[in-house]
Amino acid sequence: MDDFDRQxxxxxxxxxxxxIAVLAEKLKVSRGTIQKRxxxxISTGAVRGFTVRTRHELDETVLRAITSVRTSSKKPAALIKALHGVPEVVALYTTNGGWDYIAELRAEKLxxxxxxxxxxxxxxxxxxxxTSILLGSV
Structure with a gap:
């Protein structure tokens, strides 16, 4: 997976x-390039499908986790882009304290x-x- 795939x-x-036409326009490539990518x-499994997003409390079968991330990177933009390219990362936050970022992850299976x-x-x-797996809300 390269930077284009992540974008x-x-x-x-x-x-x-x-x-696809809008994706092509935003990424400044042809529609054919988007379709091939x-x-x-999809064929490699990097994209497993397209789904409806619901509030997380409506889908109890989805595993949710919070991952605290400490970095040593001198290029935070590239690191952030790479984190956003992981399909299970649904949100990414900057934070204070000992960690640099908090990533929210969702997955169907362990x-x-x-x-x-x-x-x-x-x-x-x-x-x-x-990483902490979220077990339930209280």
Missing amino acids: LIALLRSDGRMP LDRL ADLDRALREIRSIDGIASTE
Whole structure:
């Protein structure tokens, strides 16, 4: 997955129904390029589908987690872009204290969450992470 794929996924995350023509315009490439990339992302499993987003409390089958991220990167823009490119990352926040960012993750299975965490930890500039799976709201 390259930076272009990450940008495409980020746009689709914000609006999964965005037309290919609009995606092409926003990314300044042809519609054919978008379609080929999207086909490849789907065939490799990087994009597992397009769904309706609901309030998280309506879907109790989705695993939710919070990952605290400490960085050593001198290029925060590239690191942020890479984090947004992980499909399970649904929100990213800056924070104070010992951590630089907090990532909110959602996954359908523990295996998906595990893969996403491995992908996050492999991003250049990630020094350490700590993840808490959200069990329920009180």
